[in-house]
Amino acid sequence: MNSGPTSPDTAQRYEMLQAGLDLLDQGITVFDVNLRLVAWNEPFLRLLEFPRELAYVGAPFESFIRFNAERSEYGPGDRETQIAERVAAAASFAPHVTERQRPNGRTLLLRGEPLPHKGFVTLYSDVTEQRYIENLTEYQNIQLDERVRRRTAQLENANANLTRANDEKTRMAVALKRSEERLRLINDTIPILIGYVDRHEVYQYANKGYSDWYGHPEGGVTGRAVLDVIGPHVYGQVRDAVKKALSGQQVTYEYQMERQGQTVFARSTLVPEITPEGETLGFFVFSHEITEQKRMQAALIQAQKMEAIGQLTGGLAHDFNNLLTVIIGNLAALQDHRPDDSAVQEFVQPALQSARRGVQLIKRLLTFSRQQPLEPQAVDIGRLIGNLGKLVRRSLPESIAVSTDLAGASIHALVDPGQLESALLNFALNARDAMPDGGRLHIAARSVELAGDAAAFDVLPGRYALLEVADNGSGMDAATLARVFEPFFTTKRFGLGSGLGLSMAYGFVKQSGGGISIQSQPGQGTTVLMVLPLTTPEADDDAAGDDAPHAPAGELVLLVEDDPDVRRVVRQQLVDFGYPVIEAENGVQAIEMIEQIADIAIVVSDVIMPGGVNGRQLADFVLSDHPHMRIVLMSGYTDEAAGDVASELPVLAKPFARQDLARALQATKRERS
Incomplete structure (x- = not known):
């Protein structure tokens, strides 16, 4: 049997197992995937009349086939071809059952079965008795002769078996040790x-x-x-x-x-x-x-939270903009109707300023929650950084000194101001985390001409606004620096960062036609360099819209708004412009009034309304069935009116000043003239 002891107990068990196998009437062999002998018993050698020296651990299957060939057990033909065919058949590891007639007249039944990991085990059974049961006397004589021969052979080979057993045990011990080492290597490597x-x-x-x-x-x-x-x-x-x-x-x-x-x-x-x-x-x-899996799950949860915040912020923004429309509209009306009352102006002016700051706050919230689309415009970089500096100082501990350098020149870049503020604020907060014991944060801006160095930012040569955010914090090594723009990559403690800030800033800058580069070394701090295309600001024409539009005699306005307070404010503004106004609470009422009142010249409608017909659908109805009417839409947030509405329709973003309404009405008049 192909097993060797490694201890006295193991040796005793081996001898017992081998003795048990040797007492079987059936022969047994086990060959591995390489057709090398692994285990056998005495009946196998006896039944096939193989010499004992032919069987040892690792003996090739071919050696047994060749031995049979050399003692002329195969028929006439090319002996080497017959040997190769039998070895190839064994290498297929296919189940097989066959009978072989031995030269000694015995009939052997061979049954081979493949092992799970290749290799095969074969049983050798003497079925002579079954084949010749008719002649009982002859069968008994054959059996008796075979037993005598077997016992005689066993006695003659007893001493040789003992000597060979020691050699076999030694070989098996080496093979077992090698097998254990392989198993250990596998277990330690997976x-x-x-x-x-x-x-x-x-x-x-x-x-x-x-x-x-x-x-x-x-x-x-x-x-x-x-x-x-x-x-x-x-x-x-x-x-x-x-x-x-x-x-x-x-x-x-x-x-x-x-x-x-x-x-x-x-x-x-x-x-x-x-x-x-x-x-x-x-x-x-x-x-x-599963640390990385947990990190990815946390990033997914963070993204889901951002989506939830976006949905919540979008709904709040719509309602809050309606409130601001009422507040600003009434305050502006009070200011217009009491222009010479200093006591009224003293209270109205700060209230208006606060309400307008609320408008900007809502825009920033929408930008933060990704509900506000990119609105590139000519941004005064110096003014933006100056305003942002106040917010940054409030967000950083007193141990961090903040300084700015705006180069004393007016620099304008074509960019979305909200996104730019978010990116700069993200850089500042990352710098704060890199300076837990305090340090310096410097924000600078200047115009530059990029030529050969444009490749560092992956932009075309030309003039750009260069923004710099530098700190003297812990810095980053080369491996970290190479991955800073990867989504969900973060060096912050688990649960304290989503790894999205820098990747979103990178995407925003590239979308704006600019580039970004980060320079950092461990212990030397970090410098973020960002370039954005320069632009020339347009002339301020706000004063041109201060004049109220001229209302042609008899031009009737249908005001469609579900919020009664907003409707009251907009109605007053239209009346102040000299327009006669009728009102509808929803789109269904508006359609009924349009069908019944032929004098309606202008429809001013909110976009989101209850009742099954929104502002977009109402506009489609007017454009298709009443093309002579003019349309102005109002929206609580800017992407609300996007969709199937014709792009030429003016859309007023709530809250709006009366001058904005005047310009929208003038725009519809010019487009229909």
Whole structure:
């Protein structure tokens, strides 16, 4: 048999097993995937009349075939071809059953079965008795002769067997050791933590990965208690699972621990070892790290939160803009009707300023929640950084000094101001995190001419606004710097950052036609350089819209708005312009009035309304059935009116001043003239 002892007990078991196999009436052989002999018994050698020296661990299958060929057991023909064919047939590892007539007159039944990992096991049975049962006397004589021959051969070869057994045991011990080393290599290489714990919660085995995970040297886990190996913090998380596994239940759980200064997560499955009698001897532990998976889940949750904030902010913005429309409209009306009353002006003016700041706040909230589309415009970089500096100072601890350098020149870039503010604020907050003990943050802007150095920003040569955000914090190494723009990549402690800030800033800058570059070294701080296309600001023509539009005699306006307070304010503004006004609370009422009142010249409608007909649908109806009417839409947030409405229709973003309404009405008149 192909097994060798490594201890006295193992040797005794080996001898017992070999003796048992040798007492079988059937011969048995086991060949591995390379067609090398692994195990056999004495009946095999006896039945096929092979010499004992032919059988040893590792003996090639071909040697037995060649031995038979050399003693002329095969028919006429090319002997080498016959040998090759029989070896090839064995290498197919296909199940087979065949009978062979031995030269000694015995009939052998050979049954071969493949093993799970290739190789095969073969049983050799003497079926002579079954084939010649008719002649009982002859069968008994053959049996008797065979037994005499077998016993005689056994006695003659007894001494040789003992000598050969020692050699075989030595070879088997070497093969077993090699097999154990291979198994150990596999267990230590696979990315799974494997251990075995007995019923007393003591490790009896742990692979290298398991030892490394808990910071122990290889082999330093076996023989130690679970609590001692994993520590009280982890044990407190897994204690109940361990008890369940020792009661015979398979259990899967997750836990976290501090490893090399970072929080890591793992998922483990405990598989009990249970005897046929139902006794639990211990359990196997199979674990793998899931830190990156947890990080991705946290990033997904963060993105879902952002989406929820966006949806919530969009709804709040619509309602809040309606409130601001009422507030600003009434305050502006009071200011217009009492222009010479200083007491009124003293209270109205600051209230108007605060309300208009509320308008800007809503725009920033919409930008933050991605409900506000990009609105590139000529932005005064110096003014934006000056205003942002106040917010940055309030967001940073007193231990961080903030300075700005705007080069004393007026620099305008074509960019969305809200997105630019968000990007600069993100850079400032990253700098704050890199300076936990305090430091310096410097924000500067200047115009530059990029030529050959344009490649550093991946932009075309030309004139740009260069913005710089620099700190003297901890800095980044080259590996971190190479990944800073990757979505969900972050160096912050788990749960404190989504890894989206820099990637979104990068996307915004590239979308705006600019580029971004980061310079950093460990201990030397970080400098973010951002270039944006320069532009020339347009002349301010706000004063041109101060005059009220001229209302032709008899031009009737249909005002469609579901909020009565907003409707009252807009109605007053239209009346002040000299327009007669009729009102509808929703789109259904508006359509009925349009069908019945032919004098309606202008429809001023909100976009989002109850009743089944919104402003977009109402505009479609007017354009198709009443093309002589003019249309002005009002929207609580800018992307609301996007859709099927014709792009030439003016859309007023709430809240709006009376001058904005005047310009919208004038625009519809010019387009229909």
